[in-house]
Amino acid sequence: MAVISLDGVGRQFETSAGVVDALADVDLHVEEGELVVVLGPSGCGKTTLLNLVGALDAPTSGRLAVAGHDLTGISGGDLYRYRRHTVSFVFQNFNLFPGLTALENVRFGADVAGRRQGEAVAEEVLAKVGLAERATHFPAQLSGGEQQRVAIARALATGNPVLLADEPTGELDFHTGVQILGLLEAQAEAGRAVLVVTHNREISRMADRVVELSGGRVVSDGPPAGGRAPAGSLRW
Amino acid sequence: MARLGLWLRWSLRDLRARWLQVAAIAVVIGLGTGAYVGLSSSSAWRHDSAAASYQELASHDLRVDLAKGTTVDADRLRAALRATEHPGWIEATTVRLLVPVQVDASRDGEPLLVSGRLVGVQLDGPGGPAVDALWSRSGRALGPSDDGRPVVVLDDHFAAEHDLRGEQELTLGGSVAVTSVGSAISPEYFVVAGDGATAGFFGARTFATMWTSLATAQEVAGLPGAADQAGVLVAPGADVAAVQAELEAALAAALPDAAVTVTPLTEQREYRRIFDDIDGDQKLFDVFALLVLGGAAFAAFNLVGRVVEAQRREIGIGMSLGVPRRSLAVRPLLFALEVSLAGVVLGVAVGWWFGTALAGLVERVLPTPVWDTAFQPAIYVRGVLLALALTFLAASWPVWRAVRVTPVEAIQVGPRATRGGGLAPLVSRLHLPGGSLGQMPVRDALRRPRRTLLTALAIAAAVGLLVGVLGILDSFVATVDAADVELSGTSPERVTATFESFEPADGPTVRAVGESAEVGRVAPFLRVGGELAAVDGRERFEALVDLLPLDDAVWRPGLVAGSYDHDRPGVLIAQKAANDLGVGVGDDVVLRHPVREGTGYRWEESALPVLGVHRDVYRGLVFMDLADASLMNLDGIVNAAQVAPVEGATHEDLQRSLFGLQGVAAVVPAGAFIEAVRSGFQQIMGVLQLVEVVALVLAVLIAFNSSSISSDERAREHATMVAFGVAPRTVVGLTMVESALVGAVATVIGLGLGAALLGWLIHVLLPSTLPDVQLDLAISPRTFLLAAGMGVVAVGLAPLLTLRRVRRMSVPDTLRAVE
Numbered sequence A: 001m002a003v004i005s006l007d008g009v010g011r012q013f014e015t016s017a018g019v020v021d022a023l024a025d026v027d028l029h030v031e032e033g034e035l036v037v038v039l040g041p042s043g044c045g046k047t048t049l050l051n052l053v054g055a056l057d058a059p060t061s062g063r064l065a066v067a068g069h070d071l072t073g074i075s076g077g078d079l080y081r082y083r084r085h086t087v088s089f090v091f092q093n094f095n096l097f098p099g100l101t102a103l104e105n106v107r108f109g110a111d112v113a114g115r116r117q118g119e120a121v122a123e124e125v126l127a128k129v130g131l132a133e134r135a136t137h138f139p140a141q142l143s144g145g146e147q148q149r150v151a152i153a154r155a156l157a158t159g160n161p162v163l164l165a166d167e168p169t170g171e172l173d174f175h176t177g178v179q180i181l182g183l184l185e186a187q188a189e190a191g192r193a194v195l196v197v198t199h200n201r202e203i204s205r206m207a208d209r210v211v212e213l214s215g216g217r218v219v220s221d222g223p224p225a226g227g228r229a230p231a232g233s234l235r236w
Numbered sequence B: 001m002a003r004l005g006l007w008l009r010w011s012l013r014d015l016r017a018r019w020l021q022v023a024a025i026a027v028v029i030g031l032g033t034g035a036y037v038g039l040s041s042s043s044a045w046r047h048d049s050a051a052a053s054y055q056e057l058a059s060h061d062l063r064v065d066l067a068k069g070t071t072v073d074a075d076r077l078r079a080a081l082r083a084t085e086h087p088g089w090i091e092a093t094t095v096r097l098l099v100p101v102q103v104d105a106s107r108d109g110e111p112l113l114v115s116g117r118l119v120g121v122q123l124d125g126p127g128g129p130a131v132d133a134l135w136s137r138s139g140r141a142l143g144p145s146d147d148g149r150p151v152v153v154l155d156d157h158f159a160a161e162h163d164l165r166g167e168q169e170l171t172l173g174g175s176v177a178v179t180s181v182g183s184a185i186s187p188e189y190f191v192v193a194g195d196g197a198t199a200g201f202f203g204a205r206t207f208a209t210m211w212t213s214l215a216t217a218q219e220v221a222g223l224p225g226a227a228d229q230a231g232v233l234v235a236p237g238a239d240v241a242a243v244q245a246e247l248e249a250a251l252a253a254a255l256p257d258a259a260v261t262v263t264p265l266t267e268q269r270e271y272r273r274i275f276d277d278i279d280g281d282q283k284l285f286d287v288f289a290l291l292v293l294g295g296a297a298f299a300a301f302n303l304v305g306r307v308v309e310a311q312r313r314e315i316g317i318g319m320s321l322g323v324p325r326r327s328l329a330v331r332p333l334l335f336a337l338e339v340s341l342a343g344v345v346l347g348v349a350v351g352w353w354f355g356t357a358l359a360g361l362v363e364r365v366l367p368t369p370v371w372d373t374a375f376q377p378a379i380y381v382r383g384v385l386l387a388l389a390l391t392f393l394a395a396s397w398p399v400w401r402a403v404r405v406t407p408v409e410a411i412q413v414g415p416r417a418t419r420g421g422g423l424a425p426l427v428s429r430l431h432l433p434g435g436s437l438g439q440m441p442v443r444d445a446l447r448r449p450r451r452t453l454l455t456a457l458a459i460a461a462a463v464g465l466l467v468g469v470l471g472i473l474d475s476f477v478a479t480v481d482a483a484d485v486e487l488s489g490t491s492p493e494r495v496t497a498t499f500e501s502f503e504p505a506d507g508p509t510v511r512a513v514g515e516s517a518e519v520g521r522v523a524p525f526l527r528v529g530g531e532l533a534a535v536d537g538r539e540r541f542e543a544l545v546d547l548l549p550l551d552d553a554v555w556r557p558g559l560v561a562g563s564y565d566h567d568r569p570g571v572l573i574a575q576k577a578a579n580d581l582g583v584g585v586g587d588d589v590v591l592r593h594p595v596r597e598g599t600g601y602r603w604e605e606s607a608l609p610v611l612g613v614h615r616d617v618y619r620g621l622v623f624m625d626l627a628d629a630s631l632m633n634l635d636g637i638v639n640a641a642q643v644a645p646v647e648g649a650t651h652e653d654l655q656r657s658l659f660g661l662q663g664v665a666a667v668v669p670a671g672a673f674i675e676a677v678r679s680g681f682q683q684i685m686g687v688l689q690l691v692e693v694v695a696l697v698l699a700v701l702i703a704f705n706s707s708s709i710s711s712d713e714r715a716r717e718h719a720t721m722v723a724f725g726v727a728p729r730t731v732v733g734l735t736m737v738e739s740a741l742v743g744a745v746a747t748v749i750g751l752g753l754g755a756a757l758l759g760w761l762i763h764v765l766l767p768s769t770l771p772d773v774q775l776d777l778a779i780s781p782r783t784f785l786l787a788a789g790m791g792v793v794a795v796g797l798a799p800l801l802t803l804r805r806v807r808r809m810s811v812p813d814t815l816r817a818v819e
């Protein structure tokens, strides 16, 4: 059974200039252990899609369920519980807490998800992204790539089954971006459902599956064109 | 020009985007400006009102007094007043007879027996005399038909104090029944008068002035046709000094055997006191005005600074596009100017409210017929310009700072935009309970130490102001309590009976008092008026000298230094007097005192050692041993007695019992003095309560605004937390903890500031405003609690006001917004 399943999902925005169809009639299913990249130009609806899955926003039409939770009519306490225990986010601009150290930022993920031994979990996860020796550094003392790794560690520390990453490589150079995507891929292999958004077609070649969006609609869904490429063969 | 239009539109858009914060800053500036103009304009209208009130009641410009205890024929006095060289310089005159009387105003078994004065006046004006008219406050005024009738009008201060307005039956001198038909105020009695020696010491409670027709006064005094005082109204344009000289000459010629003095109104004590008070109050008000304005300017600086900081990136973008700094500064400066303008406009309204409230207060304490609290354009313009300049300058500094950074710094985004951890690394090893969330409040507070400190300082300023204001109130209360404890002492129910005249210590009045019911112990003593001065004559003030049988008194003052024992005459003076005169026990002071000579008195100055320093708060209270009355040639003579009731009886029983006793002029409970001290503080207390309200509102607004701005600045962090499933109330709870922490620091600083301010006020400023009273610095637990309550609780709760905003925050939009 798919962990993430969207059936005919649409999201309309009412603006003073009229109604904007950010997403229309989207069908998308992501399995456990699968890394799916959503690809498309700016403004095609990628972030909107991710926000729906993360329950930061609600669809105006269609059905949406994640890990057995029907998100169509979710509200109140369930909403926060869902966010704490089901999904976790990695953002384009990291959004680390500047007042907390790298380790504490990671620990935040474990804490909100209510995991026991948050400290140990955080240390373990931070080591997994290769930043054990930067534990006491504050975000401002880290490079962009390191900050994003901390952000990923924070998302992983929640232990939640669904990982959502919105342009996680957008702020980074190509090489660092590939590293980051490698990390995400490893998460999928470890059994999570990973949904990554990017506008970078080259990077999307690392995925099992690429869903292409255009004007809020899915225009293609399948393995990357030319087949899945190992990280080393990607070129900028 | 088109450029300026763009900047203007843009800055107005900034205003609109942050309207709530802008409104809060404007209110802060408005309160500061308003309190400033309201307080600083008060002396102008009080001066004007007092002057206009004197004019309204046709107050005399010159007063003619006969030597105490002497009179002349009223017609001869009138004729003499008309016999000046230039009668045209005099517009009108009036003659009076002042009769000291004992007034029994007891009602329904409530004994009230006080000294008083019956003033016989010419009833030739609409509400009594044409010169020194009576301003009717209750009941009816005196008219021509009251001539010779036993009808009086009571001084309104006394009437109000004892609830004697309207019609009352009074008994004068034990036997003359008169009807009080109303109450009124006369220009000479704008401030409460006493009878010379005790003037100003006991206030409105214990001295009753009454007006009646000249004929009635003459009859009560048994002096038909007599007068002993005249008021002279100088014609417009005439020179008062010249008229005074002519009057002196005319009176000397017409009344060669009478000792007459002519005093200009402007040299009369009551008149001077009004204007001195206004100036003294103004000094105090100015301090508070500046403090409030300074606090508001600081808050404005702080808040505008943070708004400007939010524009840093835009400023940096502008820089990198080659826009000169000058131009970049235009938008935030316009913003600052607009905020300041909105503030001062509001300030004019607040100032008007403040002024009105102040006028109400002053009027209650010092009622006069004219209250011209007219808007004082000059002062308002000055105040508003000052406030505008101050707040604008305060707001400009952060602008200057913002445009000084390099474009690279300003536009940094992403990895570096989060800036350093500030002082947070200092505590990165300190782990507070509560996991990662538990660390956030302290970390966030320390992350921007400069900003946190500024916010804390702004709140501290308000807390300090509050502590200063409440501290003065506490100190007043402590002073009154101390006076109460000291004066009540071992015999709280005692009364002081003052006699109508001097008599031997075993004279008939003393005996009669001793034989009255309810009387336990009687200690006759001598009370005279005088002056206390430093040996070098530099400091000098009025004194009330009580010569008590120190070894055998019903009550004697407690001493903080020295002793009652002595082998030569000396004085016990108040701590405040000792400080002001710069003397201690054993040093000499100069006492100006009367000396009996034949049937009259002359004044003499004697250098006397300070035997001891007593605990009373009033500096004019001087005590001597009755055995030293020889200094005044009054051995064995007394004019008053301390009377203690028998076991179980109260001062009221005593008053009732001594009531109407032959030779007793007044019976005053020990507590009356406390009332006088208390009422002396009344006006300042009222003003302080106004300032207190302003300080409270300021602190809450500052706290609200800084948490509102914080919540804007942290929107992204908050959105991130919400995206991870942290509930808005937890998010706001964290900011509340942070705010409370900042508030706690602010409270500590504020308490320090407040104590320093209070020390300065009590030790430096108030002694010149309230020279007669010794104030001891006191801060009550209630003040501590209120300051802490405001600084920690109110400030800690302020973020709650942003809860709604966090709840309604659109997480996607907040996260999307790439700064």
Ligand SMILES: Nc1ncnc2c1ncn2[C@@H]1O[C@H](COP(=O)(O)OP(=O)(O)O)[C@@H](O)[C@H]1O
Binding pocket: A013, A014, A015, A020, A021, A022, A040, A041, A042, A043, A044, A045, A046, A047, A048, A049, B813
């Ligand atoms: N809150 C909103 N109000 C109006 N339109 C929106 C809103 N959010 C997104 N849109 C519109 O929806 C479309 C898709 O936006 P988004 O999902 O952010 O695109 P992407 O992430 O692919 O760049 C865009 O045209 C955008 O303008």
Ligand SMILES: [Mg+2]
Binding pocket: A046, A047, A048
């Ligand atoms: Mg996007």
